[in-house]
Amino acid sequence: MNFAGCGSGYAFACEPCSHAAFLWQCQSSDGRVGIHSVHPEPDAALSAASDRIHGMTSATAADYGWIRSSTSPFRYALEAGYTLTLVRGVSPAELFRIAGAEPGDPCHGLEELIEQHSELLDDSGDWPESFLTGAFTVPGSDGQWTLALEFGGELGMRESLMEALSSGTRAVSHSSNGGKPMDFFHWYEDGVLRTTFEWAAHRTGSTPDDLNAVMRELGLNPDGDPVPGTDTKAAVLALTERLTGVRVTADLLANSVYQTAEVADVRTRPARPALKEHGRVPTHSKLGMEPSENDL
Template identity: 75%
Template sequence: MTSATAGDYGWIRASSSLFRYALEAGYTLTLVRGVSPAELLRAAGAEPRGVCDGLDELIEQHQELIYASDDWAESVLAGACTVQGEGGDWTLALVFGGDLGSLRLMEALSAGTRAVSHASNGGKPMDFFHWYENGELRTTFEWAANRTGSTPDELNGVMREVGLNPTGDPAPDIDRKAAVFALADRLTGVRVTEELLMEAAYLTGEVPEEPAEEWESITIDITDAHGERTYVQLRRDQL
């Protein structure tokens, strides 16, 4: 296991860093051991778009995909490349403004191996981390103190070392996003640097967005400051 901490990933906030685009637009960064870029994109149902050289070109292709959409893009652009990590080759996949798809896909990609991903939805304060092992979601969280998964507490020690607090509020001087990068580094042995992202040759593909699930009703469940509870379930035809 590496010794990465949040301090090793301060570059993601630098004004000169192209990763600032990912933080503003939203991104998902996925690392899977022993699965090739082509295999990963094929599993995601991506339509091949060839190879682009470097992060600049990947961003340009993402913007072209957005501008070509009249309203809402029905697919997202994924760029995947081979990187070195613990135990050999890993695939790094980077998606702007979306993700690779469903929980089922991540379970399939991690069958017999390990997969780690983290994401942000851009300007809104929602950031996620997922660790899969042998097809099982082991630890996942938005806030470090609110974890789920089959082994939600297994990473607690490592989380403290990288700068995350698994039992309370994060330290005010720690960049949570940088700490999540460091946690992924610890689990994969892949040191993601600005140079790596800038210079990589990305195999690209358009990954279709999953259709929204049909719903029949919504539930409103609110308890006010006086302990009064309001619980209402409304069918689709009542709205």
């Protein structure tokens, strides 16, 4: 816009905060030119941008100290291995449809989900064809989220599936394989893997540094070893809450009604040892030795 020949001004949306800002230029009677601007306070602008990424909570690792309790409903997940996935605006039924899974009977509470999971494993032999996934809807930032939990499966680590689930929305998952342990975190936004890590200092994704500030707050040092005394698993649950606005509690996991489905396991199953004509497994196969004359 032009101010009757005395200067000109421009209105625009600031990045990254998206607040309205105004810049104008004017000229004094002695020919000097001045440039002026109006913009929200820097702290307010940064806070607005941060809120868009991290949600509106102030969760800390201490809020998730309950996962280490001897009576914690999350104890089985930590021992057996698990994947917990949160997706905004996608119902459990839609999640199962995208995953290509047929919904089954609901489980009333986590104990029942664990029982059905154990029964499925017992019926599956040495390598299950699928894993039982339980899901329910819970309120969070910007609407309803579906929380999906499975033991031993990898729904939240399957890249193509997470890209589809997060199309037009946000999805966050974290996992552990139990005894090893190997622990992973994934944040997807509109079909794109934004940040993922096993160790906080070794991140990948399209924006691997976008969570650095909040990770530092939680004791997950993005530049090196975790802050001494930090429970990194509790910190990852807090990081997930910062991104979703969903507070996962012992009561929520223990008492929710889980919609269930068997999600196919697409991982490569281990090769079976070769059998001789009469079905005997050669001794060298069992012991990792070279074959003897009797085995040939």
